[in-house]
Amino acid sequence: MRKIWRSLATLVAAVLLAAALGTLVPRPLWPAAMAEGEGTRRILVLKNPIHTDIAVPLDDGVRRRFAFLAGAGLPMDAPGARYIVFGWGGRAFYLETPTWSQLKAAPALKALTLDASVMHVDVAGTIKEPHSDVSGFDIDEAHFAALLDYIAASFRQGPNGPMVVENAGYSTYDRFYEAGGHFNALVGCNTWTAAGLRVAGIRTGWWNPLPVSLWWSMGLYN
Template sequence: MKKLGRFLGVLLIAVALAVTLGTLVPRPLWQTAVDKSATRHILVLKNPIHTDIAIPLDDSVRQRFHFLVEAGIPADIPEVRYIVFGWGGRAFYLETPTWSELKAVPVMKALTLDASVMHVYVAGDIVEPHPDVAGFDIGDDQFAALLDFIQASFQQGPDGPIHIPNAAYSKFDGFFEANGHFNALVGCNTWTAAALRTAGLRTGWWNPLPVSLGWSLKLYNR
């Protein structure tokens, strides 16, 4: 038992050190030249374990993601101001709509290896400033690169992105099969960080938690 306790203690210290270094070491190491026009305002939304990216809706975004309406997500109604995208583990996402429904198997898959899905929902006005909302201004080229990254995250079938039927939390969201595999090291927040880097933002080198991603975004994107 003592050996197990020491092992767990060392493991916790190693994880804490990795998270700290992953936050303090920027990625990319050096700031590259970016478009300073800053014509687009995107949002990063967080809860204690997960982050999403909110994309402001206009005609070009609506056209690019037209398949959402075909899947029953009402991205075409006038009240919609944002389409919100998140990537995550298939079992945990689909089988845990609320914390009260937490089960052992989805948690084990999330910690080991799981298939991935894209969760998409639409939103009206999102209040800023807010502790769970971070806004960033980027240029048109960076915005286009971000949309390309998000679109490439959807697994494609013969007719486009593969919608998962009867898998939604409300009438305003839905799930699609995604590319890549989910685990404790490469999870939803590392996907968000990678997406933001394509938009010219800097993150920490490894950000598995919303809090570490938020800190690194504040540190390197002033």
């Protein structure tokens, strides 16, 4: 029994050390040179206790780029629409856990082991800044275009383009789509967000499995 507890303690210590190093070691190690036209586009990172999303401002170009979302009924042309909010996550957990009160054992277990993935897309109005759960970054047009490419590539393609998950969603303002890659405890929604931010020229920690570690690293290096 002592050996089991010792092994568990060692495992916990290793995970905590990895998480600390993942926050404190920047990625990339050296900041990129400032680009021409810095600050022409403002993107937002949104968080809750376990999940992060990337919000991009809506304009005609973004609407054209993600026109398939309107085809699935997402109200991108609604008068109050200001942002499209994108998140990547585990299929079972995302679809079956709209609120914490609806948490079930099977989706949670899949999220910790291995699960298929989905993209969650939402339309938002004005998002308040400053706010403890919102972090904003001003990036140039080239990095903004690269971020849109990264997001678009996260949707799994079928014969007719991105594949909407039928009869899934939390409200009339959001949709789920099949996504590329697999979700697990090491490669999850927050590592997807962090990778997108790096594509956009924003430094993060080396490994950010939790919103709190991503938030700390964004504050440290940007």
